[in-house]
Amino acid sequence: MIVLKITFCDSLNNVSFWGIKPKACDSWLWRSLLKLRELAEKFIKCNIGNGAAAWFWFDNWTPLGPLIKFMGEGGPRALSIPIEAKISSVYDLQEWKLQPPRSDKALALHVHLSTLTPPNTLDRDDCYAWEIGGKNCGGYNAGRTWEVLRPRSTIKSWASTIWFKGSTPRHAFNMWIVNLDRLPTKCRLASWGMQVSTHCCLCSSSSETRAHLFIDCTYTKVIWSFIFSKLQITNLRLSSWNELMKWAASRSTSCPQTLRLLIVHALVYTVWRQRNNLIHNQITIPPATIYKDIDRQIRNSITARSHMKKFRNLMPLWLR
Incomplete structure (x- = not known):
């Protein structure tokens, strides 16, 4: 002072x-x-x-x-x-x-x-x-x-999809880093001059970038298929990070925006954690188990915030 x-x-x-x-x-x-x-x-x-x-x-x-x-x-x-x-x-x-x-x-x-x-x-x-x-x-x-x-900058268009009321702090922080494309993916590590393989450790079929890891990876696609099946969403194919953010920011009666944000935050956080778990601890977990973990996180988030208006009716929509 x-x-x-x-x-x-x-x-x-x-x-x-x-x-x-x-x-x-x-x-x-x-x-x-x-x-x-x-x-x-x-x-x-x-x-x-x-x-x-x-x-x-x-x-x-x-x-x-x-x-x-x-x-x-x-x-x-x-x-x-x-x-x-x-x-x-x-x-x-x-x-x-x-x-x-x-x-x-x-x-x-x-x-x-x-x-x-x-x-x-x-x-x-x-x-x-x-x-x-x-x-x-x-x-x-x-x-x-x-x-x-420290004058304030203009509010970013994606701010409400990252720092929304009721978000899980660690999920929101991780989502912020991912949205800025600042995660140390293998492609980014290689671009810094590190001698590492750029292949995705989850599927070993493509280079590990943000879009691949959370959208195109066959491992992650299985998790998305479980989620879309639970939400009764058909004919939806995400092809880029911008499309994923657009889907998360949209809303419908059967899948409100808050539920979509909880899903995206939890999936991004859990997939990145499993990626690190596989690289550093050599522990392989099947996609179905990762989906169950995401399901548990979403249920816990909704239950803990049931007193909030936007969370009151989410559980029936998620458990249907």
Whole structure:
């Protein structure tokens, strides 16, 4: 957590927190805090009071941002203002003590400061605020800060078929990886330069790709035939991953979308687990047994979520 109110104590030797250079002897925690400065400085705004605490070069007290970044490392020399100067030391007798501008950036700073009333020793103390979009959050706001640091992308068209309400977490995560085609299938392993056979270990007849493993493999086709027979679905042939996702996203009275998603999630998860079981443990399980395992998983999912509206009528449709 980043602390909003930054107090510069004697241990910093009167050096701005924003200008400290990391040292090899620093603790891990201190180095971690210093790394966060780039993220934090865009949110911490210094509101000038008497100018006694705010740093002229490092604090974000003008619309130009930290002046050391606006003017560059040569700024202190160009304006004849020490790098460690406080704002209160840069004005005298109601005037800003600045050298005549010799660059466009220096001129922009002069123009801005000319619109400000120099701080007065009788004014309130300088203070710091956490601002997002020019608005004071009244303190650190984790939610709004996260949205700025990690803006949301547009919702993917397939999101509802992966992260649907009532999904089994491990099934959904595995389905997410599969949909992105990130599973380490043998073809992908070979494309990375690994010396492995690309033949499917379940049928040994074709190269092991995502589409083959979950759709075209004769081993998986047997499982699909059991499922389609149970659902009383005929004349349906899936030929690609996109077609499978399209079928999972569709709906009908006899086979609602939620039931289809449970089936696809469970089949993809179980077939991939059996593939790994065969490769790493040399254990062969017939498709009929895998189907029974999928059947049990679907029944358990429906039973555990029977209180949810979309799951209430699924069991009769699955057990018919």
